[in-house]
Amino acid sequence: MELKQQGSESLIELQQSLLESYNEYKESGLSLDLTRGKPSAAQLDLSNNLDGILNKKFTLQDGTDVRNYGGITGIPDARKLGGEMLGMDPQQVMVGGNSxxxxxxxxxxxxxxxxxxxxxxxxxxxxxxxGSPVRFLCPVPGYDRHFTICEHFGIEMINIDFTDAGPDMDQIEAQVAADPMIKGIWCVPKYSNPTGHVYSANVVKRMAGLGKIAGDQFRIMWDNAYSVHYLNDQPADLTNVYSEAVNLGTEGSIIITGSTSKVTYAGSGIAFLCASSSNLEAFQKYLSAASIGPDKINQERHVRFLKDINGILAHMASHQAILKPKFDLVQEILFNNLHNKNMGEWTVPTGGYFVSFETLPGLAKDVVRLAEEAGVKLTPAGATYPYSQDHSNRNIRLAPTFPELHELEKAMNVFVLCVQLASVNQAITASTPETSD
Ligand SMILES: Cc1ncc(COP(=O)(O)O)c(C=O)c1O
Known part of the structure; x- marks a missing residue:
């Protein structure tokens, strides 16, 4: 039965029984963390053969000594590897540092x-x-660190809603056409952080077309961080935005990024930026004031370890074997405790690192606070929105990858309990007639 249809006595009874379980958790001294999307130790172990893989062979086929300075574009085989991972010609790929x-x-x-x-x-x-500020479009909920970059530089952010197919292209096209100071948009096109969206072919094509209607130097920041991070039998298809843009003559507006942070080591992987030749050239010239070149030893290690796209996909299958049971467990606990209760909605991602949960309006902060008081840290409510402002106070990003299964189970049990408790508390408040002094 929905909460709204329950009488106040039955709501209070329900609240009491939820509180009992909640207090038990509180007293049990839990200390669990469902915040950042980090790989678990077992996932990191999959890449331990990176260590020592060069076996003192530091010279590339073209004679480059990877121990020495130089090569701001990255070593050729790492550019090829990044190109295979992100669907790009190696000529359009530069390999940077670790992030x-x-x-x-x-x-x-x-x-x-x-x-x-x-x-x-x-x-x-x-x-x-x-006389107008620089503005960026931000599909929401999104990746908090994208928003932090904009905030850091004083770039004004405009929220864009999602549809099932990806960001709402009608909103985006209307905004971009009307305001030449909109200089970019953040996109996580595959297994989006945190919603799990995979942009449809039509959305990708329309994105590629934005360069035709936008103001000068408009850039689509195409952060393909989860391009190979699948949870189902095989990775989802994502239309190649760069090829679409080449067809339209808008390739100058596309900046594609990715990394092996969640393929090998988070923080010690290699990172890629792909763009048109003139964009790459200009960016590298700029970067060369700050660096004499990236860590080519790590690039060569990754080339030897991952080899090519088949090597990457085989490696990602081992990640999937670790992650799938965790994501399945999260879905099972959400379904068993919240299905048909009208206390929230959640995504069922087919890849990536997150599950996105929407509480009833106005309750995300309460749920996060209740969970924290019971020893379960959740990503702060609002973090998935520009300026940390989720006006409807609904979104919570769940990150199931890091904890062990038994910890995840406990943390999720606390989470669903907090969702139930906050929802019942709200229903009781709503059903209590207001008194005036
Ligand atoms: C969408 C997205 N982009 C980028 C990153 C960070 O990538 P890197 O480790 O390569 O800096 C993350 C990490 O959570 C992410 O979720």
Missing amino acids: SLTLMYQYIAFALLHGVEGKESSWKSQADKS
């Missing part, structure tokens, strides 16, 4: 302050001339 987020940050700094085609083209100088 795609760093490359994104650097690209935004470059476009904003330096200008992708010289100082006059910088987003900042356009903003100064027009």
Whole structure:
């Protein structure tokens, strides 16, 4: 029976029994964490053969000594590997340091302050001339660190809703056409963080077309962080945005990033940025003021370890074997405790690192607080929105990858209990007539 249909006595009875279980958890001294999307130790172990794999062979076929300075574009075989992983020609791939987020940050700094085609083209100088701030479109809920980059640089963020097929392209096209100071959009096109969306072919095609209607130096930040991170039998299909853009002559608007952070080691992987030749050239020139080249030893290690796309997919199957039971467990606990109760909705992702949960309006913060008081840390409510402002206070990002299965089970049991308790508390408040002094 839905909460709204229950009388206040039965609601209070329900609240009492939920509170009893809740207090038991509280007293049991739990300390569990469902916050950041990190790989577990078992996943990291899958890549331990990276260690020592070079066996002192530091010279590449072309004679490059990977121990020495140089090679800002990355070594050829690592560019090829990144190209296979992200569906790009190696010529369009540069291999950076250990983090795609760093490359994104650097690209935004470059476009904003330096200008992708010289100082006059910088987003900042356009903003100064027009008197309007630089703006970015942000499909929500999204990846908090994208929003932090914008906030850090004072780029104004505009929320965009999702449809089942991906971000709402009608909203996006209307906004972009109306405002030339919208200089970019954040996209996680495959197994989106946190919703798990895989953008449909039509959404990808329309994204590729934005360069035709947007203001100057508009960039689509295509963060394909989860391109090979599948949970089903095989990875979902994602239409190639760069090929679509080449067909339309808009490839200059596409900046694609990815990394092996969740393939090999998070924080010690290799990161890729793919773009048109002129975009790559300009960005590398900018970067060369800050670096004499990336860690080529790690690039060569990754090439030897992963080999090619087949090697990557075989490796990702081992990740899947570890992750699938965790994601299945999360779904099972959500379904068994919340299905048909009208206390929230959640996604069933086919890949990626997250499950996105929507509480009843106004309850996300309460659920996070209740869970924390019972010893289960959740990602702060609102974190998945620009400026940490989820106006309907509904979204909670669940990250099941890191804890062991038995810890995940406990944490999820506490989570569903907190959702139930917060929902019942709200129903009781709503059913209590207001008194006036
Ligand atoms: C969408 C997305 N992009 C990028 C990253 C970070 O990638 P990297 O480790 O390559 O900086 C993450 C990590 O959670 C992510 O979820």
